[in-house]
Amino acid sequence: MMSYLSVNPYKGTRDFYPEDKRIQNYLFQTMRKVVQSYGYEEYDAPLIEDLSLYLAKSGEEIANEQTYTFIDRGGRKLAIRPEMTPSVSRMVARRRQELTYPLRLYSIPNLWRYERQQKGRFREHWQLNVDLFGLDSIQADNEIINIADDIWQTFGAKRSMYQFKINSRKFIDYVLSQYLKLTKDQTLRISKLIDRFNKMPITDFINQVDELISDQQRSFSVPEKLIEIIKTTDLMKLPKALLDIDEIKPIKELLELNSSNITNMAFDGTIMRGFDYYTDIIFEVFDTNPDNNRSMMGGGRYDGLVGLFGVDPLPTVGFGLGDATLLNFMLGHGLLPEITSGIQVYVVHVGQIWQKTRGIIKELRLLGINVAEGNPDRKVSDQISIAVKKKIPYILVIGEEELKSGNFTLKNLASSKEVKNDIRNLARIILDK
Amino acid sequence: MMSYLSVNPYKGTRDFYPEDKRIQNYLFQTMRKVVQSYGYEEYDAPLIEDLSLYLAKSGEEIANEQTYTFIDRGGRKLAIRPEMTPSVSRMVARRRQELTYPLRLYSIPNLWRYERQQKGRFREHWQLNVDLFGLDSIQADNEIINIADDIWQTFGAKRSMYQFKINSRKFIDYVLSQYLKLTKDQTLRISKLIDRFNKMPITDFINQVDELISDQQRSFSVPEKLIEIIKTTDLMKLPKALLDIDEIKPIKELLELNSSNITNMAFDGTIMRGFDYYTDIIFEVFDTNPDNNRSMMGGGRYDGLVGLFGVDPLPTVGFGLGDATLLNFMLGHGLLPEITSGIQVYVVHVGQIWQKTRGIIKELRLLGINVAEGNPDRKVSDQISIAVKKKIPYILVIGEEELKSGNFTLKNLASSKEVKNDIRNLARIILDK
Numbered sequence: 090m091m092s093y094l095s096v097n098p099y100k101g102t103r104d105f106y107p108e109d110k111r112i113q114n115y116l117f118q119t120m121r122k123v124v125q126s127y128g129y130e131e132y133d134a135p136l137i138e139d140l141s142l143y144l145a146k147s148g149e150e151i152a153n154e155q156t157y158t159f160i161d162r163g164g165r166k167l168a169i170r171p172e173m174t175p176s177v178s179r180m181v182a183r184r185r186q187e188l189t190y191p192l193r194l195y196s197i198p199n200l201w202r203y204e205r206q207q208k209g210r211f212r213e214h215w216q217l218n219v220d221l222f223g224l225d226s227i228q229a230d231n232e233i234i235n236i237a238d239d240i241w242q243t244f245g246a247k248r249s250m251y252q253f254k255i256n257s258r259k260f261i262d263y264v265l266s267q268y269l270k271l272t273k274d275q276t277l278r279i280s281k282l283i284d285r286f287n288k289m290p291i292t293d294f295i296n297q298v299d300e301l302i303s304d305q306q307r308s309f310s311v312p313e314k315l316i317e318i319i320k321t322t323d324l325m326k327l328p329k330a331l332l333d334i335d336e337i338k339p340i341k342e343l344l345e346l347n348s349s350n351i352t353n354m355a356f357d358g359t360i361m362r363g364f365d366y367y368t369d370i371i372f373e374v375f376d377t378n379p380d381n382n383r384s385m386m387g388g389g390r391y392d393g394l395v396g397l398f399g400v401d402p403l404p405t406v407g408f409g410l411g412d413a414t415l416l417n418f419m420l421g422h423g424l425l426p427e428i429t430s431g432i433q434v435y436v437v438h439v440g441q442i443w444q445k446t447r448g449i450i451k452e453l454r455l456l457g458i459n460v461a462e463g464n465p466d467r468k469v470s471d472q473i474s475i476a477v478k479k480k481i482p483y484i485l486v487i488g489e490e491e492l493k494s495g496n497f498t499l500k501n502l503a504s505s506k507e508v509k510n511d512i513r514n515l516a517r518i519i520l521d522k
Numbered sequence: 523m524m525s526y527l528s529v530n531p532y533k534g535t536r537d538f539y540p541e542d543k544r545i546q547n548y549l550f551q552t553m554r555k556v557v558q559s560y561g562y563e564e565y566d567a568p569l570i571e572d573l574s575l576y577l578a579k580s581g582e583e584i585a586n587e588q589t590y591t592f593i594d595r596g597g598r599k600l601a602i603r604p605e606m607t608p609s610v611s612r613m614v615a616r617r618r619q620e621l622t623y624p625l626r627l628y629s630i631p632n633l634w635r636y637e638r639q640q641k642g643r644f645r646e647h648w649q650l651n652v653d654l655f656g657l658d659s660i661q662a663d664n665e666i667i668n669i670a671d672d673i674w675q676t677f678g679a680k681r682s683m684y685q686f687k688i689n690s691r692k693f694i695d696y697v698l699s700q701y702l703k704l705t706k707d708q709t710l711r712i713s714k715l716i717d718r719f720n721k722m723p724i725t726d727f728i729n730q731v732d733e734l735i736s737d738q739q740r741s742f743s744v745p746e747k748l749i750e751i752i753k754t755t756d757l758m759k760l761p762k763a764l765l766d767i768d769e770i771k772p773i774k775e776l777l778e779l780n781s782s783n784i785t786n787m788a789f790d791g792t793i794m795r796g797f798d799y800y801t802d803i804i805f806e807v808f809d810t811n812p813d814n815n816r817s818m819m820g821g822g823r824y825d826g827l828v829g830l831f832g833v834d835p836l837p838t839v840g841f842g843l844g845d846a847t848l849l850n851f852m853l854g855h856g857l858l859p860e861i862t863s864g865i866q867v868y869v870v871h872v873g874q875i876w877q878k879t880r881g882i883i884k885e886l887r888l889l890g891i892n893v894a895e896g897n898p899d900r901k902v903s904d905q906i907s908i909a910v911k912k913k914i915p916y917i918l919v920i921g922e923e924e925l926k927s928g929n930f931t932l933k934n935l936a937s938s939k940e941v942k943n944d945i946r947n948l949a950r951i952i953l954d955k
Contacts, residue, residue, distance in 0.1 A: 094578060095574075099571060099598075102568035104567055107564060126891070127887070130863050133546075136646060137535065137634070157594070180537050201570070226899070443661050459558050461561020464656070464657055
């Protein structure tokens with residue numbers, strides 16, 4: 090007995106039927122419009138890269154456990170990209186001298202992660218990546234954060250719907266190594282723990298910190314002091330000794346600069362971002378909807394990555410925005426508009442005379458109208474019901490009589506209004522719509 | 523000593539810097555415009571599919587030797603898609619009952635093939651896929667061929683620049699099994715040989731056919747008769763016994779139907795298409811440029827593929843168009859227009875007052891203008907030279923004086939003409955451009 094092929098896509102991935110793809114295109118086009126208004130230009134990189142590209146700085150868990158890796162027929166160790174930042178850094182390094190700065194780049198690549206299925210997470214997803222290279226000052230961080238915010242605003246989001254959380258790797262480093270006087274190794278390990286702070290009970294966090302520190306440090310209440318710092322959302326409530334250090338200045342400046350526009354931005358010491366490459370400001374944007382209360386967007390400054398390729402280092406700030414959590418956000422807040430197929434007219438054939446209708450239909454297309462045709466083998470009523478189901482605004486009936494007279498009937502399916510006229514006048518009606 | 527990461531992309535792949543991506547976007551947008559005018563809707567499928575999807579019908583060489591395959595952590599045999607047809611067939615089968623027909627679908631996926639590097643061939647390439655499901659008659663083949671032709675015409679190609687070659691699997695099957703009276707196995711093997719006819723010396727072809735046939739068949743001059751048939755480009759010169767068979771009718775009809783518009787279409791019995799799934803009409807489009815004399819586009823009817831998934835079979839016609847050969851075609855015939863970055867204004871900062879310029883620049887963006895900013899740390903002349911290098915049409919100079927007076931200087935970099943006015947009036951000038 091013959092066995093049939095499975096109709097299902099690979100686990101953790103999505104098929105995009107036209108109604109799904111239209112939504113994705115709408116999301117991507119809106120993102121494009123915003124980033125292009127800031128002068129960002131689109132790039133792309135190969136889907137597959139050398140595995141070593143990710144081992145360097147993506148972070149252990151991502152490069153080793155969550156990445157699709159394989160060996161090609163030439164023995165090369167490869168990876169399907171789990172993120173875009175290493176690729177764009179490689180590309181910039183490759184033309185370090187020829188490129189002009191500030192360099193503003195964006196891309197909307199598909200990325201792959203080997204991970205458990207959960208709501209809003211897929212093995213294949215798409216992510217807007219926006220990066221600004223070659224601008225050293227806080228102006229760069231500010232530009233990136235304003236683009237990020239502009240995207241949410243352009244999607245129609247209110248400030249109550251999303252929340253910016255901002256932190257700094259340099260600041261947390263200072264807290265751990267200078268303020269709490271931890272060793273280099275403790276600082277590294279506890280940084281990783283902070284990254285998971287919101288994913289575990291607070292007692293677990295304390296226990297795990299306890300295990301990493303000495304008795305003397307415990308007696309100095311290191312875990313409690315740390316928690317107090319990272320749980321504060323008001324900078325002014327931080328210990329006085331931290332308020333005037335250089336490491337806190339970028340956070341302060343960004344909050345002040347945007348105090349009148351991005352009013353939904355606050356300090357959050359638990360934001361760490363998983364990747365090893367961040368060097369200073371980091372931020373995430375959360376959905377405030379309790380059903381989708383997750384990070385939707387994240388980024389920060391990574392000044393060291395381009396230099397890993399043996400060229401002059403380059404200050405860089407960027408962020409990523411994934412399609413799946415964004416879609417959940419849009420749906421959860423009722424922000425997604427109805428998006429139609431873009432087909433403007435459905436030709437309903439009366440009889441088997443499709444050969445004779447070529448000229449008329451071609452003329453409509455030349456006038457810039459998107460025309461789909463029904464199947465002449467089907468009844469007129471069946472053809473019409475397909476147009477209705479597909480929410481196409483107009484049907485155009487064509488039979489022998491219409492071809493002879495040059496007068497065709499155009500019907501608006503929403504209003505049921507019919508107009509009989511020649512093709513040019515009917516085209517005008519369609520295009521006015 | 524630390525070793526640096528390589529800046530090069532994986533062998534056989536391409537980085538797309540903004541100037542490359544702009545061209546690709548132009549090619550894709552033009553394709554989209556044409557297929558949407560015929561009522562086609564975009565879909566997408568996961569990049570990775572079960573390997574079995576390709577083993578069934580893609581053809582042995584493609585599925586086994588040329589595909590990137592690997593096994594995931596759950597033990598599943600997977601493939602990075604080498605073509606899109608199996609995926610779209612799977613998707614249609616998955617919703618066989620809910621979908622409405624005729625169903626018109628397109629996609630522009632990236633595809634992977636493990637192959638030797640050669641001009642216009644890459645391991646990763648993009649391919650427009652256009653498919654029409656559920657229309658049985660020659661009307662479907664005709665629609666697909668007309669879309670294919672419309673794409674070339676919309677790119678500005680003249681008929682002398684490209685050539686349609688049309689054939690039929692059913693016709694060649696009839697020639698081999700009925701006319702030349704070959705066995706089923708001989709028919710299959712010689713079909714595969716014909717597919718490589720243009721890639722080998724004619725004497726090799728004869729020798730290889732000779733090896734597959736009996737002495738009696740040789741005495742009947744099978745190789746010579748076959749070559750005469752597949753080398754003819756004029757249907758009327760075929761043996762009389764072949765002129766009125768059912769299997770030749772679709773070829774004849776398509777040639778007749780398009781004799782006044784697609785004048786660069788002819789029969790070519792050597793066109794076989796590698797894939798095993800074609801069932802009737804097949805066609806390819808060749809560049810006539812002797813430096814790029816290769817197939818750029820190919821397709822045909824594959825009525826059996828959807829049925830492999832255990833649902834009712836569905837008549838289907840489609841084609842694919844790859845990005846790399848298309849780009850060679852456009853370049854070879856001088857058809858590629860100049861495509862700019864889309865950045866309309868470059869802000870040249872005078873002094874460290876970027877914080878104060880936020881409002882002015884935001885206003886330009888709200889008016890729909892794409893604005894990139896120079897680096898305030900650089901000299902004015904350096905900022906201007908970047909705008910010139912990037913071919914941005916306008917620069918806008920902003921310093922303390924301009925902010926105070928509300929009058930800014932806008933310079934058209936092509937004409938060197940300067941205008942001093944308030945921001946709204948300058949925006950009008952930019953948008954008129």
